[in-house]
Amino acid sequence: MSTQEVPMNNSPFSSEEINHFxxxxxxxxxxxxxxINEFKERLKELEDKLDNTNSSAAHHQGNIGSSEEEREKYYSLISKEEEKLEEIEEALLRMENGDYGICTSTGKPIKKERLKVKPHAKYSIEAVRAANTT
Structure with a gap:
């Protein structure tokens, strides 16, 4: 997206800053x-291993429990990474709409320092703190 295509109607940032983010x-x-692809590959490998009935030792209760726990771990990691990916896509959409860097809760600017750490942040740190105290 060229600098001229980035709408700046509500964003508190310059075109250069928007391009950086x-x-x-x-x-x-x-x-x-x-x-996500890496976690899915590992999950598939694990599930293939669980499906393998060649070894009775592979189906020992302890091994099955450990494998199930590891499988749940990968499902959780995939889910969290998919949520993050969705937040990134939403941030890019806010950028297109000219609302990037604006807290979706308070309507106030999100500090640049916060966006440097978490560029897909949709809440200011003040909104996060307020939500955690209620």
Missing amino acids: EELLKEERKESKHK
């Missing part, structure tokens, strides 16, 4: 997709 978001999106 857009690159961060795109890199995070790429990493999240890679992680």
Whole structure:
């Protein structure tokens, strides 16, 4: 997206800053997709191993319990990474709409320092703190 295409109607950031955050978001999106694929591959390997009935030792109660726990871990990791990917896509959409960097709860600007750490943040730290105290 060129600098001229980025609407700046509500965002507290300059075109340069928006471009910087857009690159961060795109890199995070790429990493999240890679992680999801990696977790799915590991999960498939684990499930293939569980389906293997060649060894009775592989089906010992303790092994089955450990494998089930590991399987649940991968499902959880995939779910969390998919949630993050969705938040990244939402942040890119807010960027297109000119609302990037605006807290979706309070309507106030999100501090640049917070977005540097979590460029897909949709809440200001103040909104997060307020939500945690209620």
